[in-house]
Amino acid sequence: LTELAHIDAAVFTRSGLREQETKQLQQLRQRLRADIASQSLEKSNEGKSAGIDDSGKILAELEASEALGRLVIDLAGILDQTVDDVTLKDGDLLAIPEYRQEISVVGEIQHPSAHVFNRNLNINDYIDLSGGINHHADHKRLYVIKADGSVSLPGRSGWFKRRNIQVEPGDTIIVPLDIDRRRTLTVWSEASAIIYQLALGAAAINSF
Structure with a gap:
């Protein structure tokens, strides 16, 4: 490894x-299509135009x-032998970005x-540096995709509000869309997180 x-x-x-x-993505797409169809029918029954809203964009x-x-x-x-190594299989690929x-x-x-990166700043500070959230944001469901691909979620104690929480170099702070409360939030939150995770992982691999 280089420095x-x-x-x-x-x-x-x-x-x-x-x-x-791939199979999980297909199942999730089907669930989202079903939810959109249900919402379109509901709007039609209410005499409203279905249109293409934020759910369609997701x-x-x-x-x-x-x-x-x-x-x-x-x-x-793994390198310093403090955790178990990974047993390799055919087709495995390891990419280490700059x-x-x-x-x-x-x-x-x-x-x-x-x-x-500034070790003196926390999540709220970085959001403020980006101009703050917009009116479409769900500020209660902020999360961080770590550089290693894992996701850090706020606990019930609301750790995002604590000033001593520190993000690390390469992390990405996600401010999700505030999906219509009438929908089942779980599936839409899951879809949003997956989109960002896949995009960030692909970007790291494509950087070579």
């Missing part, structure tokens, strides 16, 4: 996981997403942007 290697952002993919992920993005088959690993721990020192803020934000 520029970003070990914490290593992308490990497996063909078997990619096949499984479905379009999910339709364009391709399975990656990423397995989250602790490469640093070190990233920025923190990205995307989603329903005034000015989606990236900022140089």
Whole structure:
């Protein structure tokens, strides 16, 4: 490894996981289509135009997403032998991107942007540097996609509000869309998270 290697952002993919992920994506798309159809029927019965709303945009993005088959690993721990190694299989791929020192803020934000990592800043600070959230944002469901592909969610105690929480270089702060409360939030939140995870993983691999 070179001194520029970003070990914490290593992308490990497996063909078997990619096949499984492809099936899961298809199932999720079907669930979203069914939800949109239900909403369209409801609006039609209410005498309203169905149109293409934010839910349609999320479905379009999910339709364009391709399975990656990423397995989250602790490469640093594997190298220093503090965690168990991964048993390799045919078709496995390990990509280690160049070190990233920025923190990205995307989603329903005034000015989606990236900022140089500063250990004195927390999640709220980075969001403020991006102009704050817009009126489409669901500020209660913020989450962070770590450089290694894992997702950090706020706990019931609301850890995003704590000033001592620190993000790390290469992390991405996601401000999700506030989906219509009449819908089942779980499926739409799941779709949004998957879209960002796949996009970030693919970007890391395509950086070579």
